[in-house]
Amino acid sequence: MKNVTIKEVAAHAGMSITTVSRALNNNYPVSAEAREKIERAVAELGYRPNLVARSLKSNNTGIIGLVVADISNRFFMKAARKLEDVVSAQGYQIIYASSDGNVEKEHQILSMFEERCVDALVIASSDSSSSHLNNIAGNGTPVIAIDRKVPGLQADIVVEDNRDSSYQLVEALIQKGHTEIAVNNVLMNISSGKERLEGVRMAMQAYGLPLREEWVSRGGFTSDDARQWVKQIFAGNGLKPTAVFCANNVMTEGTLLALEELNLRIPEDVSVVSFGELPMHQLIQPQIESVVQDPFRIGQLAGELVLMRLKGEKEDFCHYELPLKLKHGNSIRSLS
Structure with missing residues (x-):
């Protein structure tokens, strides 16, 4: 039965x-x-x-729900690892789920978590609407948003300074003479994607340079999305970018694969910068100029907020926007 x-x-x-x-x-x-x-x-x-x-x-079920776009992504794996360390020390366990960047799937996961009555929810949401999460929070389940902001969300938030970090990466390209820059975006329906593109535009505008819209991708989720887009913009005999800004480590991976297939060398033929480091980046040559993210710090803060909310220790919502550092590599060719 x-x-x-x-x-x-x-x-x-x-x-x-x-x-x-x-x-x-x-x-x-x-x-x-x-x-x-x-x-x-x-x-x-x-x-x-x-x-x-x-x-x-x-x-109290002793269970914390965690929803991210892709738990196999190195960034989310590290954040989840640290989150688990923090909450497990207080006797809590974590249920992990990947939304694949799909809002409908995310809603299904959240319904499943509600059914299992998780004590708290940590989420990197792909939904541009806060209504679903606000309903969950309104029913008494603490919600902590990580990596992405959701407009109108009444919850604690732990994110990175996407605009300033992207600005620094593009500025590094410009200062070495690059003016023809392509942007390999992540999905544009999430705040991190929007803010990273805004940082690129701010840097170009600050130096009085145009950003060619045909070289700005509509945003992808997978390495193959990035790979196919890079192959497309380097096809034909017209003007080509001299540099590619990659909006996360997955987009960087796809970009490197595409350039390898096209027999284009880094940095001799194309310069590359990355928001986030690649797995085993120490073994990749040349070393890619990148923004160093801190997923362990995000997981730490999210875990501390979960425990604080479950103990009822604070009323006001917390909003952390973490500054990031630029790691210099040798993936930018000097054109000046």
């Missing part, structure tokens, strides 16, 4: 998952009318609470 889920009970009763959970576990007030509907749905569907639901008698 199929196990009935709390999500199915909520749908049958016409209630939210959170309201059903509260009614079943008597850990928050629920109106008599809502309770009656929920009890009727439970009886009609034959719902039997699982172990996680029973643990809610103490209003």
Whole structure:
């Protein structure tokens, strides 16, 4: 016989998952009318609470939900590792999930986390709307946003200074004589992608240089997206960029693959800079000029915020925007 889920009970009763959970576990007030509907749905569907639901008698499952675009990305792996170190020291465990940058999939994951009644949520959201996350936070689950800002989100935020760091990378190119610069973007529906492109534009404008829109990608998610785009802009016999700005380590990986396939050398034929280092970057020659991200610091702060929220120690939301450092390499050819 199929196990009935709390999500199915909520749908049958016409209630939210959170309201059903509260009614079943008597850990928050629920109106008599809502309770009656929920009890009727439970009886009609034959719902039997699982172990996680029973643990809610103490209003604590000991589980933290983590949602990122791609947990296999080195940046997110490191952030997750440090987050786990911080919260596990206090007896909490983490459930990991990847959204693949897909908003619909992200919503499905969040519904699953709600069903399992996670104690807190840490998320690098791909959604440009804050309504879904604000609903979760409004129902009493602490939400900590990492890596990306979500407009209107009422939650703690831990991000990096994307604009200034991108400005520094492009300025390094300009100071060595580069004026024809291409931009290999990440997805533009997320704040980090938008802010990194804004930093590029600010640097070009500061030096009175135009940014050719045909050399600005619409944004990609995978290494192959980056690879295909670079091959496209270097095709034909017209004017070519002398340098490529890569908006994250995945875009850098795709760019390097494309340049290898095109038999273009770095930096002799094309200069490359990267927002974020590649895995095993010490073995890559030439060393790529890059912004050094600090995912461990992001994971540390996110973990500390989770514990602080669960203890109810602070009312005001925290907003951290971490400065980053530029690591010099030898991937920029001097044209001046």
